Amino acid sequence: MFDWIQHFADWLIYGIAGIAQGTHLGDALNFFVYDTLKILVLLLLITFLMGIVNAYFPIDRIRNFLSRNKLYGGEYLIASTFGAATPFCSCSSVPLFIGFVKGGIPLGVTFAFLITSPLVNEVAVAIFLGMFGLKTTVIYVVSGILLGMVSGFILSRMNLEPLLTEWVRKIQANAEHEREVFELEKKTFFQRVPGIWNEAFGIVKSVFVYVIIGIGIGAAMHGYVPEGFFETYIGKDTWYAVPLAVLLGVPMYANAAGIVPVIQVFVAKGIPVGTSLAFMMAVVGLSIPEATLLKKVMTGKLIAIFFGVVTACIILSGYIFNVIL
Amino acid sequence: MRSIKILGTGCAKCKQVEAIVRSTVAEMGIDATVEKVEDIEKIMAYDVMVTPVLVIDEVVKIKGRVPSGTEIKALLA
Numbered sequence: 001m002f003d004w005i006q007h008f009a010d011w012l013i014y015g016i017a018g019i020a021q022g023t024h025l026g027d028a029l030n031f032f033v034y035d036t037l038k039i040l041v042l043l044l045l046i047t048f049l050m051g052i053v054n055a056y057f058p059i060d061r062i063r064n065f066l067s068r069n070k071l072y073g074g075e076y077l078i079a080s081t082f083g084a085a086t087p088f089c090s091c092s093s094v095p096l097f098i099g100f101v102k103g104g105i106p107l108g109v110t111f112a113f114l115i116t117s118p119l120v121n122e123v124a125v126a127i128f129l130g131m132f133g134l135k136t137t138v139i140y141v142v143s144g145i146l147l148g149m150v151s152g153f154i155l156s157r158m159n160l161e162p163l164l165t166e167w168v169r170k171i172q173a174n175a176e177h178e179r180e181v182f183e184l185e186k187k188t189f190f191q192r193v194p195g196i197w198n199e200a201f202g203i204v205k206s207v208f209v210y211v212i213i214g215i216g217i218g219a220a221m222h223g224y225v226p227e228g229f230f231e232t233y234i235g236k237d238t239w240y241a242v243p244l245a246v247l248l249g250v251p252m253y254a255n256a257a258g259i260v261p262v263i264q265v266f267v268a269k270g271i272p273v274g275t276s277l278a279f280m281m282a283v284v285g286l287s288i289p290e291a292t293l294l295k296k297v298m299t300g301k302l303i304a305i306f307f308g309v310v311t312a313c314i315i316l317s318g319y320i321f322n323v324i325l
Numbered sequence: 326m327r328s329i330k331i332l333g334t335g336c337a338k339c340k341q342v343e344a345i346v347r348s349t350v351a352e353m354g355i356d357a358t359v360e361k362v363e364d365i366e367k368i369m370a371y372d373v374m375v376t377p378v379l380v381i382d383e384v385v386k387i388k389g390r391v392p393s394g395t396e397i398k399a400l401l402a
Contacts, residue, residue, distance in 0.1 A: 054389070059374055092375045092389070094334065094365055099374030167366055199390060206337065293334070296365050 002038050009034040032219055035261075039130040039211055043123065043204045050122040051196040057086055059096075063103040073153075079109045080148035083116030084141060093117060094293055101164075101172050108156020115310055116148030119285040123207055127260040132267075139325075140277060143317055147281070151313045155306065163302035207257040214261035221265040241275050242318035249282030250311055253289050274321025281314045327357035327401060332368045332378035339377040341391045346379070349397045357401070 009030050013019055019026035062082055066075055093114060100110040120141050128137040164172065259280055266276045291303050298306065329346055333339025343361050350357050362368055371380060375389035379397070386400050 063374070095368060095376055096374050098365070098369050099372075102369075102372070171369070195390070195393065195396075198393075202391075 002034075002041075005034055005037045005041070008037065028219055032215060035130070035215055036212065039127055039215075040204070040208065042126040042130045043207070043211070044200060046122050046126040046129075047200040047203045048197060051200045053085065055192055055196055059086070059099075063100060063105065066100075066109060067103040067105050075106075075109045076112045076149040076152050077145075079105075079113040080116045080145045080152065083113040083148055084120035084145050086117065093290070094296055097294075097297055098168065098171060101168060104172075106156060107160055107164075108152045108154075110152075111155045111306065112148045112152025114148075115151050115285065116144055118290070119147065119281055120144040123203070123257050124260065124284065127211065127257060131260055131264045136273070139321075143277070143321070144281070147285075147310075147313050147317055151310045154309050154313075158305065158309075160302055160305065163299045163305070165297055165299060168297045210254075210258035211261065214258040218261040218265045221262070221269070241272075242278050242322070243315050245275050245279040246282040246311060246315050246318065249279045250286045250307065251288050252283050253287035254283050259283050272322045273325045274318045274323075277321055278314050278318025281317070282311070285314070286310055327355060328382055329357050329359045329401075330362050330380040330383075331360070332362045332371060332373065332380060333376040334365060334368070335363055336376070338391050342377045342379060345392065345394055346397060349394045349401070352394075353398060353401065355401060 010021075012033055013026055013030040014021045017029070019029060021027070021030075062078075066078060069075075071078070096117075097110060097114055100113065101107070125137060125141065128140055132140075161169070161172065263276045263280050266279075267273055286307055291307065294303055294306075329350065331339060331343045331346060333342065339361075343359070347359055350359060368376070368378070371378065371385055373385060373388050377389070377391065378385055379387040379392060379400075381400055387396070392400075
């Protein structure tokens with residue numbers, strides 16, 4: 001599928017620029033051009049597809065479905081999966097949270113949605129696919145969904161409702177289970193395509209600088225960090241490597257677009273996949289900016305519990321990956 | 326006098342909507358107030374779950390995406 005990009009990179013670097021194949025510079029530049037273009041194509045494709053999903057995504061229907069039916073635990077799977085499928089921007093997480101609470105959906109299920117939503121998103125998936133291939137991407141997506149389910153379930157057992165801020169508790173007390181107001185925009189698919197395309201293009205444009213920076217850092221590390229360098233310090237046998245990586249990652253916030261290329265170098269240079277994925281999840285899923293947003297709806301104590309449980313689950317999943325991968 | 330509100334907690338998309346709305350209103354030369362609502366409690370009063378949201382005369386018109394100038398013109402006409 002990407003042969004033509006490789007041909008283009010060969011033609012550009014070895015032919016037009018005249019840098020010989022086999023030299024360090026030539027190969028590094030060729031790799032950079034190939035990787036950047038491949039990810040650009042994947043990003044455009046996937047954000048466009050997700051844009052179509054987003055345009056038709058019946059979030060109100062999902063909410064009603066979750067609040068009306070007794071699903072015996074299946075609601076965690078549904079909420080978490082939809083968290084992964086919905087490409088909402090991070091500032092929508094608070095309105096979504098309130099919307100779920102308003103619909104009378106249990107807090108644990110709402111958390112499952114909230115956790116998976118930033119963890120698995122179209123930008124991360126596109127870049128993952130480009131850099132790690134299908135298998136690792138599937139593992140990442142599935143584990144992101146599982147992580148949301150498990151954390152949401154644990155949180156639901158902790159009786160956290162009293163720790164919501166007061167106005168949210170009021171909303172919860174007046175939760176309405178039946179709401180049938182769908183106001184759908186009346187436009188045909190083809191009328192919508194230009195708008196969806198423009199939006200996808202806008203997303204790619206806004207994250208692409210991070211991708212370039214990420215690939216740049218990655219390329220530099222490829223060249224200058226010796227093979228197996230990290231392994232000496234944080235190999236599979238270092239028991240504290242996973243918690244350390246996660247605790248470093250939690251306060252940090254980086255766009256998924258920028259972090260994946262760096263993670264790829266970590267893996268290439270000998271850091272176990274589980275430790276690297278756990279680090280990435282911590283960076284993307286939890287952050288100080290997110291905590292500030294949530295301050296509107298949760299007390300500090302609840303935010304601390306929320307972050308604590310999710311952090312613990314990420315650490316656990318890091319260990320599990322290191323064992324099974 | 327039309328009332329236009331943009332609901333959003335201040336992300337990039339919400340700012341885009343505000344800019345497009347303001348320039349469209351100026352271009353059309355209509356009498357309208359443009360207000361950016363950033364307070365989440367006020368936003369939730371409109372019962373929306375995604376931002377940004379475009380509210381015209383207290384009716385939610387567009388949610389979760391950035392509309393084009395022509396679309397806004399059609400809504401205001």
